[in-house]
Amino acid sequence: xxxxxxxxxxxxxxxxxxxxxxxxxxxxxxxxxxxxxxxxxxxxxxxxxxxxxxxxxxxxxxxxxxxxxxxxxxxxxxxxxxxxxxxxxxxxxxxxxxxxxxxxxxxxxxxxxxxxxxxxxxxxxxxxxxxxxxxxxxxxxxxxxxxxxxxxxxxxxxxxxxxxxxxxxxxxxxxxxxxxxxxxxxxxxxxxxxxxxxxxxxxxxxxxxxxxxxxxxxxxxxxxxxxxxxxxxxxxxxxxxxxxxxxxxxxxxxxxxxxxxxxxxxxxxxxxxxxxxxxxxxxxxxxxxxxxxxxxxxxxxxxxxxxxxxxxxxxxxxxxxxxxxxxxxxxxxxxxxxxxxxxxxxxxxxxxxxxxxxxxxxxxxxxxxxxxxxxxxxxxxxxxxxxxxxxxxx
Numbered sequence: 001x002x003x004x005x006x007x008x009x010x011x012x013x014x015x016x017x018x019x020x021x022x023x024x025x026x027x028x029x030x031x032x033x034x035x036x037x038x039x040x041x042x043x044x045x046x047x048x049x050x051x052x053x054x055x056x057x058x059x060x061x062x063x064x065x066x067x068x069x070x071x072x073x074x075x076x077x078x079x080x081x082x083x084x085x086x087x088x089x090x091x092x093x094x095x096x097x098x099x100x101x102x103x104x105x106x107x108x109x110x111x112x113x114x115x116x117x118x119x120x121x122x123x124x125x126x127x128x129x130x131x132x133x134x135x136x137x138x139x140x141x142x143x144x145x146x147x148x149x150x151x152x153x154x155x156x157x158x159x160x161x162x163x164x165x166x167x168x169x170x171x172x173x174x175x176x177x178x179x180x181x182x183x184x185x186x187x188x189x190x191x192x193x194x195x196x197x198x199x200x201x202x203x204x205x206x207x208x209x210x211x212x213x214x215x216x217x218x219x220x221x222x223x224x225x226x227x228x229x230x231x232x233x234x235x236x237x238x239x240x241x242x243x244x245x246x247x248x249x250x251x252x253x254x255x256x257x258x259x260x261x262x263x264x265x266x267x268x269x270x271x272x273x274x275x276x277x278x279x280x281x282x283x284x285x286x287x288x289x290x291x292x293x294x295x296x297x298x299x300x301x302x303x304x305x306x307x308x309x310x311x312x313x314x315x316x317x318x319x320x321x322x323x324x325x326x327x328x329x330x331x332x333x334x335x336x337x338x339x340x341x342x343x344x345x346x347x348x349x350x351x352x353x354x355x356x357x358x359x360x361x362x363x364x365x366x367x368x369x370x371x372x373x374x375x376x377x378x379x380x381x382x383x384x385x386x387x388x389x390x391x392x393x394x
Contacts, residue, residue, distance in 0.1 A: 004058075011065040016055040023051060070191055074184045087191050090182040090214060092146035097124060097175035099139045099156060107132045107165030109139055114160035115169045117151045124156055124175070132165065143178060151175035179215070185331050202260050206241060209254045216246035217327075218336040218382070225263070232379060233268040240266050241289040242337055242380055252277050252287035265289060270380035292337045292382040296366035297325075297375070299385065301350055302359040302393045309355030314392040316353045324349035325385040337382045341375040 004014040027043065028035050038044045063077070070081050079089050101109055113126045123144040130139045143149035156171045182190070190212060207221045220242040224234035234240055243251055252275035255265060267273070271291040276284045299321060310316060320329060327334030329349055335341055346361050362370035366389060377383050 005061075011062055013062045014055070014058045016051050019051040019054045019058075070188055078184055078187060082187060082191050085191055087187070087212070089187050090179065092181040093178040093214070094146050095124075095143040095149040095151065095175040095178040097141055097151055097156065097171050098173070099124070099126070099141050100136055100170045100172060101130065101132060101139045101166065102136045102168035102170075103132050104165035104167070105132055105134065107163065109137070109163060109166060112161075113139075113163065113166075114144070115141070115156055116158045116160050117155045118157045119155060120150070122149050122151060123160065124151065143175070146178055147180045148177050149175065150177060183331075202258055202263065203239065206239070206255055206258045209258060210241060210243055210246070210251055213246045213250050213254060216243055216251070218244040220337055220379075223263075235266060235268075238264050238266045240268060242270065242292055243289055244292060244337060244382060248273055248275050249277065251275070251289060255289060256285060256287050259287075268380075269293075269378075290380055292380050293378075294384045295375075295377060295381050296384050296386070296389060297341060298364045298366050298368070298370060299346065299390045300360075300362045300370050300393060301346075301391070302361075303350075303356040304359060305356050305394055307355065310353070313353055313355060314394075315387075317350055317392050318387045318390040320349035320352050321346060321390055322385045322387060324352075325383065335377070335383045335385075338377055338379045339383070340377050341383050343372060343374050 004012050004018070036044065070078060073081055082088065099115060109126060109130050109132065111126050111128050114123055115126075116123045124141040125144055126139045126141045128140055130137045143151075151171065151174060153172060153174045154170055156169060156175075159166060159169050203221045203223050207219055210216060210221075211219045221239060222232050222234055222242070223239040224230040224232070225237060227236050229235050232240075241251075241255055252273075256277050256279070259265070265288050267288050267290040269290065270293050272288060273291055274286050274288050276286050279285045301317060301321075303317075305313065323329040324333065324346070325335050327336075329352065333345070333348070341363060343361060343363055346363070347358060350358055350361065360372070362372055363375060364370045365375060375383070
């Protein structure tokens with residue numbers, strides 16, 4: 001029996017060297033042991049060409065086998081498998097922002113008009129026609145490019161499209177950042193998480209449905225089916241959804257669709273959000289969920305630069321810490337709701353930048369005394385890291 005191909009233990013691919021060895025044996029069996037198959041002979045060249053083709057066919061066979069497992073499939077093959085579960089890869093989205101447009105009354109600012117972030121020159125484009133009245137008007141806009149396009153409050157101040165009567169632009173709030181196209185790993189995780197959407201268990205189905213919404217990055221569903229307030233401060237016979245990101249109306253609608261009789265949604269800490277949605281009879285119902293309190297973190301990293309430390313090394317270290325905390329540097333790592341900030345974990349992003357040795361890392365909640373101990377994050381809290389609150393000392 002062949003050692004290659006499909007067996008009870010999986011698939012064993014025949015590689016190029018295996019194919020060449022088999023061809024060599026077959027030629028010698030037909031023409032004798034003295035038959036030469038080195039690269040200097042025509043038959044040797046032919047055998048080499050054939051082995052490459054056969055190896056490619058074995059690669060295709062392996063892909064065909066592994067595509068049946070979401071843990072191994074990738075790209076379009078993973079997309080096909082997820083479609084069986086009603087799960088589709090999230091496309092890249094654009095950052096969105098409301099602009100305060102100023103100028104002469106009656107001036108039309110048509111959809112497609114461009115402005116930009118003054119420092120980074122990232123372009124935003126208005127998405128609907130607006131007319132200036134009483135000196136200003138709010139104009140919804142989105143970034144020209146997809147992905148995480150950052151625009152902090154009061155940074156979109158440059159008008160690109162020249163329109164007579166349009167004088168100023170500004171944004172009082174930071175843009176809601178977009179997303180890059182969903183990675184294979186994130187899609188696999190979401191598929192596993194979303195298979196509970198049709199579950200009869202309310203907690204599982206609410207968790208799966210809310211987690212599957214665009215923009216939600218962390219979801220916790222708590223439940224108290226006892227007759228007394230529990231240790232998480234949930235009243236008797238209630239549940240609580242703690243969620244980061246996502247559209248609030250979409251979240252509330254998803255929660256309402258899975259609500260069962262006798263179990264209400266409450267918020268018992270953090271920031272309570274009360275959103276009205278229409279029920280099946282056309283009546284407005286209030287759905288309550290929780291946004292975790294944002295706990296800003298200060299970080300101070302002391303390093304000794306060595307040869308090879310980049311000119312922008314300090315900035316790279318700061319960005320690596322932010323990316324790590326947001327789960328964007330190392331898959332499956334980062335700080336979510338109720339995750340304590342473990343000091344030793346921050347060595348990972350710091351050491352991802354080459355050319356230095358680390359003397360110390362200290363952390364604290366913003367404006368508190370720095371120290372070398374872990375920071376406790378409560379059930380309805382989430383830590384927040386920003387470049388402005390990170391210091392690198394050489």
